[in-house]
C-alpha cells in the first residue's frame with residue numbers, strides 16, 4: 001500500500017527510549033503497539049527503523065546507516081564511475097549539486113564523498129524522517145564527506161525550485177521512482193519497500209522542466225538501462241543496469 005508523501009504512519013517508541021535521547025520525528029502519532037497491517041516506524045536504541053507488519057518476525061526493518069562503509073564503497077569507483085562521469089567530475093571536480101530525489105540518501109552521500117557540494121530534497125515524510133535520523137546519528141563519528149552535505153530539505157522539489165530562484169546549482173540531479181522493474185530475481189528489500197511506500201513518481205516531467213530552468217550547467221536523470229528517456233537527452237552515460245540521461249543548460 002503506497003503512503004502519500006504527507007501521510008504519517010504510526011510511530012512505536014520503545015519503552016524508556018524517548019526519555020533517553022530523542023522523542024521521535026515531529027508530527028508522527030506515537031503508539032504503544034505496532035499496527036496489524038502496513039508500515040510503521042519504530043524509535044529504538046539503533047535509531048529510527050521502518051517496519052512492515054506483514055514482514056516475518058525476524059525481519060530487522062529498514063534503517064539508513066551512513067557509517068556502515070557503504071558510502072565509501074560506492075565512492076571507491078572514483079571519477080571513473082558512471083555516476084561521476086555523468087556529472088563530469090573529471091573536468092569539474094567540485095560542483096554544487098541539488099539532489100531533488102534524496103530517497104535513502106545513497107546518491108547524495110556518494111556525491112558528497114566524491115567531492116561535490118550537495119543539497120538534498122525529499123518530499124516523503126517517512127524517508128525524510130529516516131534520513132534526518134541517519135544524519136543525526138552520523139554526527140557521533142562524522143565521516144569527512146558529511147561536511148559536503150550540509151542540508152536536507154523536506155519539500156516537493158518542483159515547488160521548491162519555483163519558490164527558491166536565487167539559489168545556484170551547477171547540476172540538478174533526479175532519480176525518480178519508476179514502475180517496478182520486471183525482474184526474475186526478487187528485488188532487494190529496500191527497493192521493494194521503496195516501491196510499496198512511495199509508488200511511482202508520475203510528475204517527473206514537470207520536475208525535469210523546472211530542473212532544466214534552474215541548473216547552471218546540466219541536469220542528470222538516473223534511469224533503468226532500457227527505460228524511455230523523459231525527454232530527448234543531449235548525452236547519455238551507460239552503467240551496468242542503469243543509464244544517466246544528461247540535459248545541458
Ligand SMILES: C[S@@+](CC[C@H](N)C(=O)[O-])C[C@H]1O[C@@H](n2cnc3c(N)ncnc32)[C@H](O)[C@@H]1O
Pocket residue numbers: 100101102103104105106107108121122123124127155156157158175176177178198201207
Ligand atoms: C528512486 S528514489 C531515490 C533514491 C536515491 N537516489 C538514493 O540514492 O537513495 C526517489 C525518491 O525521490 C522522491 N521524490 C520524487 N519526486 C520528488 C519531488 N518532486 N520532490 C522531492 N522528492 C521527490 C521520492 O519520494 C523517493 O523517495
